[in-house]
Amino acid sequence: MKTLHYYIRIYFMIISRYVKTRMEYRADFIISMVGIFFRDILGLAGLWIIFGSIPQLKGWSLNELIFLYSFSLLAMTPLQIIFDNIWGLRHYLIDGSFVKYYFRPLNTMFYFMSERLDIKGFSQLGLAITGLIYSSVKLGIDWDLQKLFLFGIMFFSSALIMISLMVLAGATGFWVTNSFSVLEFTLKVKDFARYPTTIFTGIFHVIFSYIIPVGFVAFYPLQAILRPEEAGQLYLLTPIMGVGMFAFTCFVWERGVKSYSGTGS
Amino acid sequence: MRKYLAITKNMFQTAIAWRFHFFMTSFSNIVFLVFLYFLWGAIFESSETGVIRGQTFEQVFIYMAIVSSVVVLFKTYTEWEISNKIIDGNIIMHLIKPMDIQLHYFFQGFGIVLFNLITITVPVMIVLYLVWGDHLNGGTALLWFALSALLAYLISFLFDFITGVVSFYTESIWGISIAKETIVLFFAGAVVPMSFFPESVQKVLAYLPFQAIYHTPISLLTGDHAVGEILSSLGVQLLWVIVLGVISRLFYNRSLKTVTVNGG
Numbered sequence: 001m002k003t004l005h006y007y008i009r010i011y012f013m014i015i016s017r018y019v020k021t022r023m024e025y026r027a028d029f030i031i032s033m034v035g036i037f038f039r040d041i042l043g044l045a046g047l048w049i050i051f052g053s054i055p056q057l058k059g060w061s062l063n064e065l066i067f068l069y070s071f072s073l074l075a076m077t078p079l080q081i082i083f084d085n086i087w088g089l090r091h092y093l094i095d096g097s098f099v100k101y102y103f104r105p106l107n108t109m110f111y112f113m114s115e116r117l118d119i120k121g122f123s124q125l126g127l128a129i130t131g132l133i134y135s136s137v138k139l140g141i142d143w144d145l146q147k148l149f150l151f152g153i154m155f156f157s158s159a160l161i162m163i164s165l166m167v168l169a170g171a172t173g174f175w176v177t178n179s180f181s182v183l184e185f186t187l188k189v190k191d192f193a194r195y196p197t198t199i200f201t202g203i204f205h206v207i208f209s210y211i212i213p214v215g216f217v218a219f220y221p222l223q224a225i226l227r228p229e230e231a232g233q234l235y236l237l238t239p240i241m242g243v244g245m246f247a248f249t250c251f252v253w254e255r256g257v258k259s260y261s262g263t264g265s
Numbered sequence: 266m267r268k269y270l271a272i273t274k275n276m277f278q279t280a281i282a283w284r285f286h287f288f289m290t291s292f293s294n295i296v297f298l299v300f301l302y303f304l305w306g307a308i309f310e311s312s313e314t315g316v317i318r319g320q321t322f323e324q325v326f327i328y329m330a331i332v333s334s335v336v337v338l339f340k341t342y343t344e345w346e347i348s349n350k351i352i353d354g355n356i357i358m359h360l361i362k363p364m365d366i367q368l369h370y371f372f373q374g375f376g377i378v379l380f381n382l383i384t385i386t387v388p389v390m391i392v393l394y395l396v397w398g399d400h401l402n403g404g405t406a407l408l409w410f411a412l413s414a415l416l417a418y419l420i421s422f423l424f425d426f427i428t429g430v431v432s433f434y435t436e437s438i439w440g441i442s443i444a445k446e447t448i449v450l451f452f453a454g455a456v457v458p459m460s461f462f463p464e465s466v467q468k469v470l471a472y473l474p475f476q477a478i479y480h481t482p483i484s485l486l487t488g489d490h491a492v493g494e495i496l497s498s499l500g501v502q503l504l505w506v507i508v509l510g511v512i513s514r515l516f517y518n519r520s521l522k523t524v525t526v527n528g529g
Contacts, residue, residue, distance in 0.1 A: 028437035035440030039447045042456070049457045053318055054311040120440070178282050181289035188297055199307040204299060 007110060014114045032120035040073060040127045043194070058196040063138040064226055065195070070131030072193045072218045073124055075158035080121035083163050085113050086170035090178050093260065102261065109167075109253050139226065147225055154221035154235070157242030161217050164245035165190055167253065174256025193217035216241045287384045294337050294385055301329045318460040323400050324487060325458055327393060331483050332455045334389040335414070338381045339421045339478070341374035344445070347429025348438035360521075367513065370429075371422055378418060402486050409495050413482035416502035421478050423509035424449060430513070433520040454480040474505040 047069060051062040060068070089112070092098035101108045141147070169186035173179030189212055197215035200208050209215040216238050224235040309315060309322040317325070347370060350356045359366045394401055428445045432438050450456050452475040459467060459480050470476055481498050484490075 027435045028440070031435055031437065031440035031444075033440070035443040038444040042447045042451045045451065046456050049461050050308060052463065053461055054308055056311055058307050058310075176282070176285055178286065181286045181293070185289055185293035185296070188293055192300055195304060196307075199303045201303070204303065 007107075010106065011110075011114050014111075015117045018115065018117055019119070029119065033123040036120050036123045037127065040124055043191075044069060044131065058198045060196050063135045066131055067135035067139065067226060068196070068218050068222060069194045070128045070135060071155075071158070071222055072191075073128035074132065074155060075193075075217055076162050076190070077121055077125045077128060078159040079163045079166055080124055081118050083113050083167060084118035084121070085116035086167055087183060088116065089170045090173050090180055093173050093177055098260065102257075108257050109250065141225070150224060154225070154238055157239040158217045158221060160242035160246045161213060162190060162193075164242075164249040165212070167249050171249070171253050171256045174253075174260045190214060190217070193219070195219075213241050213245070287380065290337060290381075291385045291388070294334060294389065297333055298330050298389070301333065302326055305329060318458075320458070320460055323397060327397050327400055328458055328483060328487060330389065330393055331486065332479050334386045335417075335479060335483065336450065336455055338378060338386045339418055340381070341377045341422070341425065343370050343374045343422060343425040344429035344438060344442050346370065346373070347426065348432040348442075351429070351432045352436060352438075366517070367426060370426060371419075374422055374425070375418075400487065402488075406485055406490075409499075410482055410485045413485055413499055413502060416499065416506060417478045417482045419506045420474055420502065420509060421449075423506070423513050424474075424478075427509070427513050427516060430517050430520050433523070449475050449478065452476070453478050459484075474509065477502045477505050 044066065047062065047065050050057075051065070055061075057065060089098075092112075101111050104111060136143070165186050166183065169182045170179050172182045176182075192208060193214040197205065197209055197219040209220075221235050221238045223231040305322060305326050309317065309325070315321060320328075347356075350359070359369065362369075394403070424445060428441055429438065431441050435441065452470055452473060454462075454476055459470070459476065462470065481502060485495065485498075
């Protein structure tokens with residue numbers, strides 16, 4: 001079993017090579033950062049416009065929604081920066097070059113994802129943190145040690161859920177080859193995390209809470225921080241959801257890898 | 266015999282791959298519509314009168330539902346096609362071919378639009394008309410809508426084309442494509458309805474081409490419009506088609522001259 005230390009060393013070796021090559025494409029780098037910035041800021045603008053006409057959404061104020069939005073962005077950042085290669089998976093599967101990942105003594109998902117570090121994701125990180133600070137100040141949140149600890153755990157768990165959703169979507173490629181439409185579907189759905197899950201009723205509330213658990217990305221965990229009196233026990237499930245989903249994702253990935261090599265390229 | 270069967274199998278698998286893609290895209294659109302239904306339902310719950318900016322929940326939801334279906338309709342990834350050809354150098358092929366490059370990509374994209382129309386947009390429209398028919402205009406309004414949508418697609422295509430051509434300068438397309446997409450959708454009333462924007466902003470937006478892509482054609486399906494008003498809206502769209510058409514051609518020709526093609 002390879003040690004963690006070994007994997008960390010290898011990771012930095014691989015990404016530093018990658019970052020050096022990407023830095024040559026300066027224009028691409030800057031434009032991508034700007035692109036992400038526009039996408040994220042217009043999302044906020046949309047919220048701001050909606051709240052120009054209503055006082056609250058399912059009882060939540062604009063600043064709470066900004067907090068929710070920024071937290072979702074933050075939860076998405078590890079996915080964006082570290083796991084972005086999932087969008088490229090279909091190209092490797094279609095032309096067969098994916099086999100190269102079998103030949104090294106490295107975990108295939110690790111090796112595959114390490115080949116791409118998405119630097120523009122840092123632009124998203126910047127906006128997320130800004131939004132969190134802004135709304136946190138506006139809401140007058142008292143950040144004691146307990147809250148910070150809770151925030152840290154929730155962030156880690158939510159990030160795992162986001163990563164799991166996308167990697168699972170991409171992993172369908174092992175069976176359907178071109179998983180692009182599944183990835184695009186998941187891209188749309190993950191944005192549902194920005195809103196209180198209480199907007200959904202009935203079967204859809206169940207689906208978006210427990211089956212495609214966008215509710216556990218931001219709403220349920222943040223209830224514990226923003227509205228501790230109302231929160232109940234549900235937020236405690238968040239780390240379980242995160243770790244559980246990620247374990248499931250790794251399992252599906254391994255099955256996919258086996259299945260793909262079985263059918264050949 | 267085997268090689269012919271291989272070709273058939275290949276085509277079949279290609280067809281299946283495409284069918285999966287369109288099924289998934291339809292499904293994705295439907296899920297998004299469900300989301301819109303709940304989101305706007307919740308928004309309208311917070312309004313005491315049930316009317317926001319002069320519109321009811323049904324009006325806004327139907328509008329947003331049609332908008333999102335038209336957004337899917339117009340998504341042809343043309344800018345990606347063009348950009349990839351520029352980046353790998355194959356754009357050279359278009360200089361050799363006798364066909365005009367814009368026409369080539371227009372018709373290619375139009376093929377995708379037709380497929381999207383049949384598999385996604387029409388089914389959604391049918392359901393909307395069946396359930397909320399009294400909120401929608403029928404008859405001649407649909408014909409005006411079709412005409413307006415065609416003009417709208419032209420504008421959307423020209424935006425995509427220009428975006429694709431930008432890769433002559435930037436070597437990549439993702440950032441610009443995302444920026445274009447989000448800006449166009451936002452200012453075209455596809456994320457929040459036009460009526461929600463502050464009055465001053467709406468006035469400015471009236472001078473920009475974005476709303477000609479989504480707001481103009483779709484608004485023909487709701488509310489009452491005098492023929493004169495419809496004609497002037499179509500006229501504005503046509504104007505944008507001409508303006509953007511000219512800009513895109515000039516830009517393309519200019520870019521071709523300053524090109525450095527990868528791989529010679």
